[in-house]
Amino acid sequence: MNRSRPTDSEPAIPAIDPTGRAPLDAGLYSDAASDGDLLRDPSLYFNRELSQLDFNFRVLAQAVDAQVPLLERLRYLCISCTNLDEFFEIRAGTLRHAQDLGLVAGPDGLAPSAVLARIHDRAAELVEAQYACWNDMLRPQLNEAGVRVLGPDSWNQAQTRWLRDYFRDEVMPVLSPLGLDPAHPFPKILNKSLNIVVVLSGRDAFGRDGNLAIVRAPRSLPRIIHIPEEVSGGPTDFVFLSALLSAFVDELFPGMKVEGAYQFRVTRNSELLVDEEEVDNIALALRDELVGRGYLRAVRLEIAEKCPAPIVRTLLDNFDLQENAVYRINGPVNLNRVIQVYDLVSRGDLKFPPFQPRVLPGSDSIFDTVARGDVLLHHPFDAFTPVLELLRQAVDDPNVLAIKQTLYRSGKDSQIVDALVQAARKGKDVTVVVELRARFDEEANLGFADRLQEAGVQVVYGVVGYKTHAKMLLIVRREGRVLRRYVHLGTGNYHAGTARQYTDLGLITAHPDIGNDIHLIFQQLSGLAPQLELKRMLQSPFTLHAGVLQRIQREAAFALAGKPARIVAKMNALNEPRVISALYGASQAGVRIDLIVRGACTLRPGVPGISDNIRVRSIVGRFLEHSRIYWFGNDGAPELFCASADWLERNLLRRVETCFPILDPQLADRTHEEALANYLADNLNAWELQPDGSYVHLTPQDDAEPHSAQACLLAKLCG
Incomplete structure (x- = not known):
């Protein structure tokens, strides 16, 4: 974290002449x-979509690399699975929408229909590689290391008894199996939820013939179940909920015979489409959209590998999908859920060694430190604490008059939000530009926007038609007879958690030109300012x-x-x-x-x-x-x-x-x-x-x- 005194003598950024350095129109x-x-x-x-999809093969390569600690390899596998989920929710969903609208091809010349066809083939290769990694490498190697994810074929009598009791006591009471007949049409299936389609024979108490039933796993149920050590004999034995449901599903249909039970999962388009020009209040419009997000158009069906073709056809018809949307799975359809094992197992020998980020050299006042020279932070190798400390000191400093900040993603229980609330309650002028449309964080952002407003913070929702993705914090402080601006700018979000997981750069500066530029940008975001003439910033x-x-x-x-x-x-x-x-x-x-x-x-x-x-x-x-x-x-x-x-x-x-x-x-x-x-x-x-x-x-x-x-x-x- 080198520091040097900023100077006021550097010239403003001119237009650049491609033949030299003279200013140009x-x-x-x-x-x-x-x-x-x-x-x-x-x-x-x-093609962008295919290139983005291929990134997950590079992530998966980390999962098969024997030089990487075993539980970290599991984490990489889960990341590739989660990334693929999001790819279908956003990129594939958007492509299907573009196909419906008849939009033209991009610079690569591929029409949406052609891209979707290639996505299916490439995604199928990725899925096959993911499950080969799990079935043939990670699961056996974890088992050898004493971290066992057990299937029904390997449960001993004690484990089976405990799991059956667990199913009866903890799972059955919250399940609502639905037999399909004219009075019970196919139910709505939530995006990425775990479900079992059950094939039944025989007659129930009302004399109805068995056919198909759907068992939906509520969100309240844990997807990974930890078997107690006194039952299993080992401290780290686990079972997928999907395995538990499949093993004991017959108990949900007494008097009938279960001919087959097949897990499935549907992925839906999750891109919220809010016409900002047509709504009076984007926050209210987003709240309405979020209610139905989990039931938007289906884009992918994952189904157990051995599920009979007629049942697959039934599911496709109900989700309005074609054959090229089906992915047959050799294992749990929600494989990414095994990431919980990483968090539940305390085995330092199977994880990356911990590290201690470098901290800013001691100083009573970060304002004094920054006044002497700019501070550069390279996360996660440099701690995020100087950013938090800058805001905390601003909250407590009576000379600080105003704080302005953008928030795109800040995480749950954000210390940043806590500090902004405290600043407002202490009478400082606080303005926060909250981007409500940060994908998959919309609900969280709506929540802390409400909290900030209740504390007296002026909350701005950015500019219609343009997501506010900038990362900037401005603090206005009285120093003698002048007002001085302190600024933090970053390449990443104001999120303490990701600051330990992502590489990002941050700059804390009191440079007058940058401070004035950021002041003008905040004015533009909160008001109706014209295009700006900035001295340093682009x-x-x-x-x-x-x-x-x-x-x-x-x-x-x-x-x-x-x-x-x-x-x-x-x-x-x-x-x-x-x-x-x-x-x-x-x-x-x-x-x-x-x-x-x-x-x-x-x-x-x-x-x-x-x-x-x-x-x-x-x-x-x-x-x-x-x-x-x-x-x-x-x-x-x-x-x-x-x-x-x-x-x-x-x-x-x-x-x-x-x-x-x-x-x-x-x-x-x-x-x-x-x-x-x-x-x-x-x-x-x-x-x-x-x-x-x-x-x-x-x-x-x-x-x-x-x-x-x-x-x-x-x-x-x-x-």
């Missing part, structure tokens, strides 16, 4: 540039896209002039066509370009004459790579920015995002070394994107030393 490279400038050949673009949807294009084209001009030209950027995803076109142009001009893109990347590297100067790598390791960093060589005077935005269409053109420069040279050098050069040297956790769209896992070549970027930072910063 910013409109030349604005978003109004002709579409004819794009390299439109579909073969130059990968902002979506106004200047960030154009600013990135300008800097890419500037590097191209340097290369054409025979000067050194270099671009290194790190992000979560890349698909914006104009940015990709500009990168292709820069590559053709001779610019050497390295992109560290964790997930989806639609740029095709290594195409002769087009992108042969572009390398793309993905890092998958202990922590989720989440930081966004853009570095431009600028003919020996490099510029380095951190941002909340990926180079995606939505982030650059349809969201409110912030991109901030690291002005202190030492901090810029540190950021480049730790978060860029370090990752380009990784030969253990890196995957390189090939021209055909596949990824190759890199390994140390020749006499090269093995290097893991994340392990290096743990040793260097947390050692």
Whole structure:
């Protein structure tokens, strides 16, 4: 956490002349540039959805890596399963909607129907690999390590007795099995809920012939059941609820014969569609939408592998799905639920060793520390506590007059929200921009927005039509006769939990220009301000896209002039066509370009004459790579920015995002070394994107030393 005194002498960011450094009319490279400038050949673009889906194969590779601790491998397996769920809920759901509307193909030339067909084939490969990992590797190896997830075929008499009693006492009382007949139509099935379809024969007490019945597992039931040690003989024996239901389902239908019981799960589109132009109150509209979210259109059916075809057909008809939406499962349909075992088992030998994040050197006042120089935080290697402490001290400091903050995801029981509530109750002016449309956090955000308002906080719901994804905190403090602004800007959310799991960068600064820029952005979000003239910051949807294009084209001009030209950027995803076109142009001009893109990347590297100067790598390791960093060589005077935005269409053109420069040279050098050069040297956790769209896992070549970027930072910063 290097610090240096900020200066007021650096010039404001000018428009960039691609032939040099003289100011230029910013409109030349604005978003109004002709579409004819794009390299439109579909073969130059990968499909975003398929690229995003393939990321999960890289996650799954961690689950089969014998060098990774066993319970961590289980965690990676579950992450790949959860990611696949979300992929179907959002990406596949959106594609089906696009197909219904007859929307045209994207830059890759694939129509939605063609993409959906390829998704089915690729997802089927992933599902097969996930269950092979579980059945053939992790479950047997966990069993050898004393962590047993037991199926009915391996229960002994004591376990069977205890589980039957558990079923009768804890499970049966909350079940409501439904026999299907004209008086009992097929029930509504909640998104991703566990269900059993039961085939029955015989007659019930009313003389009705058995046919099919549906048993729905209520949310209140635990999906993983821990068998007591005194019963099982081992401290870490577990059973899936699905196995319990299948084993004892006959007790729900006395007098009838169970011919078969097959678990299934349906995944539904979870993208909320609220026409913000047509509603008076977005909060009320979202509350209404959330009520029905779990019952939106079905997009996927997971069914037990041995389920007879006629029953599968019945389920497909009821969910209005085609055969290409079916995934036959060799194991529990909700495999991701086994993540509970990770939390229930205290086995340090089977997990990554704990680490202690580096903390800010002692100081009574963080304001004094920041006044002496900017503070750079590299999470999770640097603790998140300085951000919390900055807010806590602001709450207690009588000289602090106002606090303004954006909140996108903050987690349950957020210390950030607690502090903002306390600040308002102490009479400070507190404004919070809450993004209600943060996917899957809408309900939580509505809840803490209500809590903030009840405490007297001015809550703003952002801008109609644009998600507020920026991560910024502004504190206004009286110091003598002047007001000074203290700012925190980050690449990640104000979420203490993810700050220990995700790599992100944060800057705490009192630089006057940045403070004024953030002040203007908050004014714009809470009022009806015009487009801003910012001195230091780049902002979506106004200047960030154009600013990135300008800097890419500037590097191209340097290369054409025979000067050194270099671009290194790190992000979560890349698909914006104009940015990709500009990168292709820069590559053709001779610019050497390295992109560290964790997930989806639609740029095709290594195409002769087009992108042969572009390398793309993905890092998958202990922590989720989440930081966004853009570095431009600028003919020996490099510029380095951190941002909340990926180079995606939505982030650059349809969201409110912030991109901030690291002005202190030492901090810029540190950021480049730790978060860029370090990752380009990784030969253990890196995957390189090939021209055909596949990824190759890199390994140390020749006499090269093995290097893991994340392990290096743990040793260097947390050692």
